[in-house]
Amino acid sequence: MVDLGSAGTRLTDSLLPRELAPRELLRLSAVSRWNAARGVRVGLSAAVLLALLTGANLATPVYPLLQQRLSLTALDTTLLFTVYVFALMPVLAAVGHWSDHLGRRALLLPAVALSAAGDALFATAGTFTQLAAGRAVQGVAVGMATGAAGAALTDLLPDRPGLAARLTLACSAGGVAAGPVVGAALAHGEHPVHVPFLAHAVLLLALCVPLALLHPRSPGHQTPDRRAAAPEGRPARAALRPRALALPSAGRRTFLLAAGTGFVSYAVFGVYLSLAPGYSRALLHTDSRMTGAVVAALLLAASGAAQLAVPAAPGRLVPVLGMAGLAAGLGTVVAAGPLHAPALLVAGSLVGGACQGVAFRSLFTAACAAMDPERRGSQLSAFWVIVYLGSSLPIVAVGAAAQHVGLQAAFSGFAAVACAACLALSAAAARRA
Numbered sequence: 001m002v003d004l005g006s007a008g009t010r011l012t013d014s015l016l017p018r019e020l021a022p023r024e025l026l027r028l029s030a031v032s033r034w035n036a037a038r039g040v041r042v043g044l045s046a047a048v049l050l051a052l053l054t055g056a057n058l059a060t061p062v063y064p065l066l067q068q069r070l071s072l073t074a075l076d077t078t079l080l081f082t083v084y085v086f087a088l089m090p091v092l093a094a095v096g097h098w099s100d101h102l103g104r105r106a107l108l109l110p111a112v113a114l115s116a117a118g119d120a121l122f123a124t125a126g127t128f129t130q131l132a133a134g135r136a137v138q139g140v141a142v143g144m145a146t147g148a149a150g151a152a153l154t155d156l157l158p159d160r161p162g163l164a165a166r167l168t169l170a171c172s173a174g175g176v177a178a179g180p181v182v183g184a185a186l187a188h189g190e191h192p193v194h195v196p197f198l199a200h201a202v203l204l205l206a207l208c209v210p211l212a213l214l215h216p217r218s219p220g221h222q223t224p225d226r227r228a229a230a231p232e233g234r235p236a237r238a239a240l241r242p243r244a245l246a247l248p249s250a251g252r253r254t255f256l257l258a259a260g261t262g263f264v265s266y267a268v269f270g271v272y273l274s275l276a277p278g279y280s281r282a283l284l285h286t287d288s289r290m291t292g293a294v295v296a297a298l299l300l301a302a303s304g305a306a307q308l309a310v311p312a313a314p315g316r317l318v319p320v321l322g323m324a325g326l327a328a329g330l331g332t333v334v335a336a337g338p339l340h341a342p343a344l345l346v347a348g349s350l351v352g353g354a355c356q357g358v359a360f361r362s363l364f365t366a367a368c369a370a371m372d373p374e375r376r377g378s379q380l381s382a383f384w385v386i387v388y389l390g391s392s393l394p395i396v397a398v399g400a401a402a403q404h405v406g407l408q409a410a411f412s413g414f415a416a417v418a419c420a421a422c423l424a425l426s427a428a429a430a431r432r433a
Contacts (some may be wrong), residue, residue, distance in 0.1 A: 041156055053174075063277070082395055098148075113204070115142070123201075150380045180293035262387030271395055278407060283345060316430065333415065
């Protein structure tokens with residue numbers, strides 16, 4: 001018999017499939033009665049991750065417009081991007097383990113609502129400070145949901161860990177890629193800044209409805225044996241206190257290699273999103289926001305498509321070749337500028353993105369397999385903290401360099417460093433046991 005009064009049990013949760021939930025909990029939901037099938041829950045978890053990351057990158061094509069209206073510099077633009085990351089990382093570190101105790105939905109639902117509030121702040125901002133506040137709120141929302149959504153997908157697909165990893169990474173990369181394109185498509189008319197963010201806010205609020213109606217599930221790690229072994233009278237809030245980021249005890253080398261690959265990848269993604277629109281418009285001699293957005297999204301779209309479409313291959317050759325391919329793609333993109341060859345820009349973006357996608361998926365799947373199921377939310381959050389660090393300081397450095405030496409030189413210097421890091425990671429993957 002399940003003790004519903006124990007501190008370890010929560011009815012707020014999670015997105016576990018019906019067959020994993022105790023029958024007693026299925027009969028006792030005071031919140032909702034919708035027992036959705038597993039496929040619906042998988043789709044909803046993926047949709048949350050995709051929608052949040054799409055919204056976090058809607059601003060990419062409207063930054064030039066904001067620069068004109070508010071007299072922002074290139075450094076201001078990169079700072080706005082990193083405000084989001086610096087808000088995201090502390091939240092991941094502080095509350096990433098909460099979904100292991102409260103359940104996945106207990107973080108996903110407020111994260112979606114908070115992201116809608118961030119959209120409203122950004123849409124109505126009239127100063128740099130207000131823009132930064134909107135970005136910070138979006139970062140907090142993504143920080144709350146990143147570990148929980150990835151853990152929910154892994155919980156829902158215990159028999160298909162490769163698919164869970166594919167969906168997690170494809171939704172992450174796909175959302176980042178879709179954001180600039182959706183933003184550019186909606187940034188028209190008399191209110192090009194308002195419309196993309198307010199439309200996205202409405203979509204998020206609509207997504208809150210099925211999340212709120214979803215029947216709760218008991219967190220999968222809380223079995224009767226574990227609850228019985230818990231210290232008597234331990235307060236529930238003790239488990240929610242901030243704690244040191246957790247790394248898996250087994251497979252730590254694989255975990256760190258995957259996280260390092262993510263760090264370099266997200267540094268490349270961040271520079272693409274913040275500087276590629278201007279770089280591509282100068283190369284193509286156009287002022288079209290859509291053109292810049294599409295070029296910025298090419299790398300990430302290729303990554304997401306490869307993660308979903310390319311069959312998984314065992315062995316360590318995939319990350320070795322994949323990271324070498326990302327280095328080659330970056331070199332091709334840089335060569336497009338002095339050679340005035342737009343075709344090289346497109347080809348380098350597609351090749352680099354596809355190679356990064358299959359390499360990162362292979363390493364991420366192996367890292368997830370090494371994680372402790374009872375601490376999956378916490379360990380996934382630690383993973384994403386390392387990855388998102390790549391989207392912070394490197395981008396600020398490139399933005400500052402662009403003001404002094406020009407966009408082409410700053411982008412070329414960054415690409416040289418990133419290529420060296422990719423080749424080092426490729427060599428490390430080749431040595432991995």
